[in-house]
Amino acid sequence: xxxxxxxxxxxxxxxxxxxxxxxxxxxxxxxxxxxxxxxxxxxxxxxxxxxxxxxxxxxxxxxxxxxxxxxxxxxxxxxxxxxxxxxxxxxxxxxxxxxxxxxxxxxxxxxxxxxxxxxxxxxxxxxxxxxxxxxxxxxxxxxxxxxxxxxxxxxxxxxxxxxxxxxxxxxxxxxxxxxxxxxxxxxxxxxxxxxxxxxxxxxxxxxx
Amino acid sequence: xxxxxxxxxxxxxxxxxxxxxxxxxxxxxxxxxxxxxxxxxxxxxxxxxxxxxxxxxxxxxxxxxxxxxxxxxxxxxxxxxxxxxxxxxxxxxxxxxxxxxxxxxxxxxxxxxxxxxxxxxxxxxxxxxxxxxxxxxxxxxxxxxxxxxxxxxxxxxxxxxxxxxxxxxxxxxxxxxxxxxxxxxxxxxxxxxxxxxxxxxxxxxx
Numbered sequence: 001x002x003x004x005x006x007x008x009x010x011x012x013x014x015x016x017x018x019x020x021x022x023x024x025x026x027x028x029x030x031x032x033x034x035x036x037x038x039x040x041x042x043x044x045x046x047x048x049x050x051x052x053x054x055x056x057x058x059x060x061x062x063x064x065x066x067x068x069x070x071x072x073x074x075x076x077x078x079x080x081x082x083x084x085x086x087x088x089x090x091x092x093x094x095x096x097x098x099x100x101x102x103x104x105x106x107x108x109x110x111x112x113x114x115x116x117x118x119x120x121x122x123x124x125x126x127x128x129x130x131x132x133x134x135x136x137x138x139x140x141x142x143x144x145x146x147x148x149x150x151x152x153x154x155x156x157x158x159x160x161x162x163x164x165x166x167x168x169x170x171x172x173x174x175x176x177x178x179x180x181x182x183x184x185x186x187x188x189x190x191x192x193x194x195x196x197x198x199x200x201x202x203x204x205x206x207x208x
Numbered sequence: 209x210x211x212x213x214x215x216x217x218x219x220x221x222x223x224x225x226x227x228x229x230x231x232x233x234x235x236x237x238x239x240x241x242x243x244x245x246x247x248x249x250x251x252x253x254x255x256x257x258x259x260x261x262x263x264x265x266x267x268x269x270x271x272x273x274x275x276x277x278x279x280x281x282x283x284x285x286x287x288x289x290x291x292x293x294x295x296x297x298x299x300x301x302x303x304x305x306x307x308x309x310x311x312x313x314x315x316x317x318x319x320x321x322x323x324x325x326x327x328x329x330x331x332x333x334x335x336x337x338x339x340x341x342x343x344x345x346x347x348x349x350x351x352x353x354x355x356x357x358x359x360x361x362x363x364x365x366x367x368x369x370x371x372x373x374x375x376x377x378x379x380x381x382x383x384x385x386x387x388x389x390x391x392x393x394x395x396x397x398x399x400x401x402x403x404x405x406x407x408x409x410x411x412x413x414x
Binding site: 035036037039040043044047048051052055056064065068069072073076077145146148149150153164165167168169171173174186189190192193196197199200203 | 219220222223224226227230231234267268270271272274275276277278279280281282283284288289292293295296297299300301303304
């Protein structure tokens with residue numbers, strides 16, 4: 001079930017626009033709603049983000065691809081039901097499409113979790129191996145840092161890990177994460193703050 | 209405490225300060241900046257009373273900088289990307305066929321005959337639409353004994369095939385021409401000039 005709702009945030013008066021850092025997708029979405037063939041622009045724009053989110057959640061290349069595929073197929077077939085929730089005060093062209101897309105991705109990931117076989121979670125090495133040629137190829141020191149950061153994030157409880165990945169990997173605003181996770185902005189802020197505090201302890205002194 | 213920190217407990221204030229710092233981090237990315245806000249600003253959260261300068265905050269900042277720098281962004285294989293793009297294009301193409309949808313809803317054949325191909329077109333009586341006013345009228349008229357109802361009944365061809373393309377042939381034109389000539393020959397002459405012309409024609413034939 002795809003939830004179209006974008007949660008009302010708490011304390012909207014405290015941080016300027018209600019939905020900060022919204023992507024400017026409104027025109028792309030309207031074009032795709034009029035002509036589904038133009039959905040490709042949205043697909044190319046968000047493929048890596050959705051895949052990253054799915055991979056961090058599922059830690060398996062094939063399952064992440066499967067969840068990504070389901071996400072975009074569901075988004076395309078339900079695009080006409082998408083309801084824009086961004087307001088004029090959020091900026092010209094502001095769109096909640098990314099929030100909606102990640103709500104679908106979150107559901108797709110949850111579905112994969114429910115249906116997949118039980119397997120030992122030893123794919124962190126594979127994760128680092130996949131990440132290596134893309135972002136940190138040829139630099140062993142950086143590779144070690146990435147692996148350590150990945151492991152530390154992976155040890156976090158589900159909600160904290162999810163919020164951190166959306167914040168750092170997908171570079172979402174707190175308002176967007178609140179929409180994806182179905183929580184208030186305040187709850188997301190506390191979630192991320194506690195996650196960072198746990199990681200600071202886990203990783204030790206980052207200056208080393 | 210003042211401003212946005214007023215009325216909040218310590219955890220909320222810490223979380224808000226951290227959030228502001230991460231916003232600055234994202235903004236630096238958006239503007240193509242390489243340096244973290246911590247390196248360029250002493251207090252990105254503002255100068256209001258906040259724990260920004262505490263040791264805990266410094267550790268959080270460094271941890272945030274490290275995650276921002278070290279957590280990899282992933283991309284699926286290009287083979288997967290193109291395969292999914294093709295599948296989405298296929299789905300999109302199917303979504304763009306409103307005529308097929310309309311035909312399916314109306315139970316009409318989806319294939320259109322080429323030149324001279326006979327395709328069956330369902331008549332309205334043979335394919336009643338649910339709730340259709342015309343069909344209800346037709347059914348009511350057919351079932352009643354009222355001659356007025358029968359007279360109002362439109363002349364509808366039921367289930368008649370329709371020929372698309374090449375509707376008129378030279379043979380049909382020839383038959384029409386022969387019928388016209390026969391009618392003209394059997395018709396009595398109207399004026400003296402017509403009678404004169406026929407007399408001349410009969411003389412020549414004789």
